[in-house]
Amino acid sequence: MATAFRNTSVLDRDPKLGGGGPIDITPPKRWGGDGDGNPQYRDRRRRYRLGMMIGMAAIIMFFVSLTSAYIVRQGIGNWDSRTGQYVTDWVPTKVPGILWVNTLLLLFSSVTMEMARRRTVERALTAQQFGIDGEQRPFPWLGITTVLGIGFIAGPALAWKELASQGVFISTNPSSSFFYVLTVSHGLHLLGGVLALLYASVTTVLARPLDTKAIVVDVTALYWHFMDGLWIYIFALLLIAK
Amino acid sequence: MDAPSQAAAGAHAAHAHAAPTGFIRKYVFSLDHKVIGIQYYFLALLSVLVGMGLSLLMRIHLVWPQANIPWLGHIAPETYLTLLTMHGTFMVFFVLTLAPQGGFGNYFLPIQIGAADMAFPVLNMLSFWTTFVAFCVMLAAFFVEGGAPLHGWTGYAPLSALQSSGPGEGLGADLWIISIALFCAASLMGALNFITTTLDLRAKGMTLMRMPLTVWTWFVTAMLGLLAFGVLLAAGILLLLDRNVGTSFFVPSGLVLSGNLVKHKGGSPLLWQHLFWFFGHPEVYIAILPGMGVASQLLSTFSRKPIFGYRAMVYAVLAIGILGFLVWGHHMFISGMSPYSGFAFSILTMAIGVPSAIKTFNWLGTMWGGRIRFTTPMLFAIGFVSLFVSGGLSGPFLAQPQLDIQLHDTYFVVAHFHLIMGVAAIFGIFAATYYWFPKMFGRMMNETLGKAHFFFSFVGTYAIFMPMHYLGMAGHPRRYSQLTELGYLHNLMPLQKFISIVAFITIAAQFIFLFNLLWSLFKGKKAGMNPWQATTLEWTVPSPPPHDNFGGVVPVVNHGPYEYGVPGAASDFVMQTDPAGAAGAH
Numbered sequence: 001m002a003t004a005f006r007n008t009s010v011l012d013r014d015p016k017l018g019g020g021g022p023i024d025i026t027p028p029k030r031w032g033g034d035g036d037g038n039p040q041y042r043d044r045r046r047r048y049r050l051g052m053m054i055g056m057a058a059i060i061m062f063f064v065s066l067t068s069a070y071i072v073r074q075g076i077g078n079w080d081s082r083t084g085q086y087v088t089d090w091v092p093t094k095v096p097g098i099l100w101v102n103t104l105l106l107l108f109s110s111v112t113m114e115m116a117r118r119r120t121v122e123r124a125l126t127a128q129q130f131g132i133d134g135e136q137r138p139f140p141w142l143g144i145t146t147v148l149g150i151g152f153i154a155g156p157a158l159a160w161k162e163l164a165s166q167g168v169f170i171s172t173n174p175s176s177s178f179f180y181v182l183t184v185s186h187g188l189h190l191l192g193g194v195l196a197l198l199y200a201s202v203t204t205v206l207a208r209p210l211d212t213k214a215i216v217v218d219v220t221a222l223y224w225h226f227m228d229g230l231w232i233y234i235f236a237l238l239l240i241a242k
Numbered sequence: 243m244d245a246p247s248q249a250a251a252g253a254h255a256a257h258a259h260a261a262p263t264g265f266i267r268k269y270v271f272s273l274d275h276k277v278i279g280i281q282y283y284f285l286a287l288l289s290v291l292v293g294m295g296l297s298l299l300m301r302i303h304l305v306w307p308q309a310n311i312p313w314l315g316h317i318a319p320e321t322y323l324t325l326l327t328m329h330g331t332f333m334v335f336f337v338l339t340l341a342p343q344g345g346f347g348n349y350f351l352p353i354q355i356g357a358a359d360m361a362f363p364v365l366n367m368l369s370f371w372t373t374f375v376a377f378c379v380m381l382a383a384f385f386v387e388g389g390a391p392l393h394g395w396t397g398y399a400p401l402s403a404l405q406s407s408g409p410g411e412g413l414g415a416d417l418w419i420i421s422i423a424l425f426c427a428a429s430l431m432g433a434l435n436f437i438t439t440t441l442d443l444r445a446k447g448m449t450l451m452r453m454p455l456t457v458w459t460w461f462v463t464a465m466l467g468l469l470a471f472g473v474l475l476a477a478g479i480l481l482l483l484d485r486n487v488g489t490s491f492f493v494p495s496g497l498v499l500s501g502n503l504v505k506h507k508g509g510s511p512l513l514w515q516h517l518f519w520f521f522g523h524p525e526v527y528i529a530i531l532p533g534m535g536v537a538s539q540l541l542s543t544f545s546r547k548p549i550f551g552y553r554a555m556v557y558a559v560l561a562i563g564i565l566g567f568l569v570w571g572h573h574m575f576i577s578g579m580s581p582y583s584g585f586a587f588s589i590l591t592m593a594i595g596v597p598s599a600i601k602t603f604n605w606l607g608t609m610w611g612g613r614i615r616f617t618t619p620m621l622f623a624i625g626f627v628s629l630f631v632s633g634g635l636s637g638p639f640l641a642q643p644q645l646d647i648q649l650h651d652t653y654f655v656v657a658h659f660h661l662i663m664g665v666a667a668i669f670g671i672f673a674a675t676y677y678w679f680p681k682m683f684g685r686m687m688n689e690t691l692g693k694a695h696f697f698f699s700f701v702g703t704y705a706i707f708m709p710m711h712y713l714g715m716a717g718h719p720r721r722y723s724q725l726t727e728l729g730y731l732h733n734l735m736p737l738q739k740f741i742s743i744v745a746f747i748t749i750a751a752q753f754i755f756l757f758n759l760l761w762s763l764f765k766g767k768k769a770g771m772n773p774w775q776a777t778t779l780e781w782t783v784p785s786p787p788p789h790d791n792f793g794g795v796v797p798v799v800n801h802g803p804y805e806y807g808v809p810g811a812a813s814d815f816v817m818q819t820d821p822a823g824a825a826g827a828h
Binding site for chain 1: 361362430433434435437438441442443468469470471472473475476477479480483487488489490491494495496507508509510513516517520
């Protein structure tokens with residue numbers, strides 16, 4: 001059954017979402033012919049992109065919750081009967097300077113990620129159209145992005161070390177608690193992206209088709225840029241709303 | 243096979259995986275949405291047995307507090323709190339969330355839209371097994387030192403945020419939070435899959451406005467889950483940190499516990515409540531929306547009439563979904579919130595009555611003048627509507643802050659939510675089980691046993707929960723283990739006894755269902771392809787459907803999902819796949 005499914009006939013799904021279109025559709029332009037490699041590349045890519053965007057909505061809600069807790073917790077005062085005033089235990093955490101370097105690193109990695117995405121997608125296109133790998137010795141954009149990603153994850157680790165040396169730990173005060181929670185949460189999410197890139201790097205070893213690699217890289221790039229934007233948001237929150 | 247069908251078949255199944263041959267890949271770590279749906283269903287069934295057992299113990303303890311239970315002995319007050327915590331947790335998360343969405347949604351959403359599987363089968367499998375681990379972790383809480391937690395299914399801080407706040411609040415509470423966090427992660431994976439599948443894998447001709455209402459409700463439920471579970475996950479992580487690392491997100495200053503001043507300071511218990519209920523209220527709709535879809539589907543099918551106001555039903559589901567995110571504050575009227583906030587939450591809560599009424603009247607309109615077939619699934623669908631109305635009518639009372647201050651934390655609230663989201667959703671699950679069992683297992687369930695089950699469940703439910711309104715109005719608080727000593731509650735004791743006895747009978751009646759289910763699996767009458775003469779796509783394939791659902795042929799949809807009694811048609815129903823303008827000869 002699955003073999004039969006692989007042979008796409010002349011007519012096919014139209015490229016827009018879902019099946020809302022007319023039944024007598026014109027065949028969409030696609031790469032390559034029937035049955036060579038994976039003819040449903042475009043459908044699969046669209047589906048994975050859509051899934052990633054929906055997943056990003058869930059991640060946004062997670063960080064929105066933390067932000068709302070951050071703002072509420074910051075604004076809470078406790079009544080001090082001795083002074084007759086509301087006092088707060090929020091002590092702003094001084095954001096370590098290393099995070100500026102870190103931010104630049106991540107921004108740069110977004111550029112390399114985009115280069116990796118474009119090159120990989122082009123290679124997949126060339127391979128499908130002409131049956132050859134168009135770029136035998138590709139520039140290692142993917143490897144550079146992976147290294148930058150690992151470097152970025154090391155950044156907060158250095159920041160935590162710096163804070164720890166000043167005696168600022170997760171439970172020291174609410175501001176430091178949120179600093180650790182936000183940076184660790186973002187770091188773990190980015191680690192997911194790094195793992196996806198590592199998977200993409202070894203797809204050749206795993207004998208996966210090039211278009212699978214192209215989809216992994218394409219969707220990871222989407223996630224990576226999102227992580228980039230999310231970091232800038234978190235960094236701004238830590239700097240501005242301290 | 244005609245050309246368009248062949249074409250669709252090729253493209254449609256781009257993601258399809260080969261049929262597995264080994265036992266492990268076929269029945270355990272299966273990628274097939276149908277197997278995963280059945281796995282979810284039976285996990286929910288296991289959970290409901292746990293949850294029901296706990297409620298049985300609670301009802302015994304409320305009426306005979308000194309009773310000695312075999313193997314358990316005397317139930318201490320703190321054990322009672324554990325029972326209610328775990329009853330609520332198992333029922334809300336592992337039954338009401340799992341069975342309608344994870345079970346039936348997984349099994350039938352792809353088939354009803356004409357897809358070969360979910361968009362991401364591996365993620366689907368991962369979602370189930372993460373849920374299973376969450377279930378095991380939750381169950382493990384019973385067996386660790388101190389036992390299971392006693393902070394209620396709502397996990398209110400600071401009770402839940404301090405390890406020493408009571409028995410069960412040590413490792414048991416940590417396991418509870420970890421289990422919920424795992425459940426959240428699994429639900430997010432599931433929601434992602436449902437939404438992508440609905441948007442991207444519909445067959446040709448299956449426009450949004452041709453989707454069965456079941457699909458619409460699974461789709462909207464998935465969106466609610468996607469936006470709500472991340473919030474609970476974040477809150478759960480903060481709670482774990484408060485408990486284990488010494489942070490103070492939810493623990494206030496100056497808290498004295500067993501004579502000792504706690505070290506935490508400055509946190510806000512209300513912050514937990516806001517975060518929890520921002521998830522918790524949509525969760526109510528996650529439980530009930532699929533039931534609404536099933537009721538719509540069944541009322542139309544068995545009344546042999548199109549659903550009354552299909553578009554209005556779709557918009558009502560969307561409206562309920564959106565409003566569900568704006569009303570969490572009504573759980574917190576007594577928290578001292580600003581009267582202006584209370585007013586806003588009150589108005590928005592009552593606004594939910596509008597789409598709910600639209601749905602109710604449309605259900606009645608669907609049945610009106612129909613040639614009703616009183617099958618077991620139809621009886622449960624009618625029962626769903628009845629319970630939804632009965633439970634819903636007390637909603638506007640509780641939505642008013644002034645009244646809620648009186649009724650909050652009384653049995654009135656217990657009656658309200660059990661009717662509208664507890665038993666109504668369970669009736670939805672029963673209706674779906676009796677309706678889809680033939681498709682899932684290729685055999686019919688026994689109708690006589692089914693009707694007996696309906697009768698006991700329907701009468702029993704009303705006999706249990708209607709009197710609870712009176713208990714609540716008389717000031718009987720909920721959650722307390724033993725109030726037999728209080729003079730003003732003495733007169734209510736006979737009513738409590740009545741409720742307990744009816745509860746025992748109703749619980750016993752559920753074994754009719756269990757027997758019917760298991761017996762029919764092996765001995766039930768063989769089911770045909772379309773035993774109910776229904777119109778949607780799952781009834782165009784064999785019972786049970788083949789691995790890829792449509793045997794390599796993907797349907798092309800030409801009709802809406804509820805074309806019953808079409809004038810001029812040869813029979814009284816037109817399948818969605820019938821050629822355009824078909825006369826529906828079946």
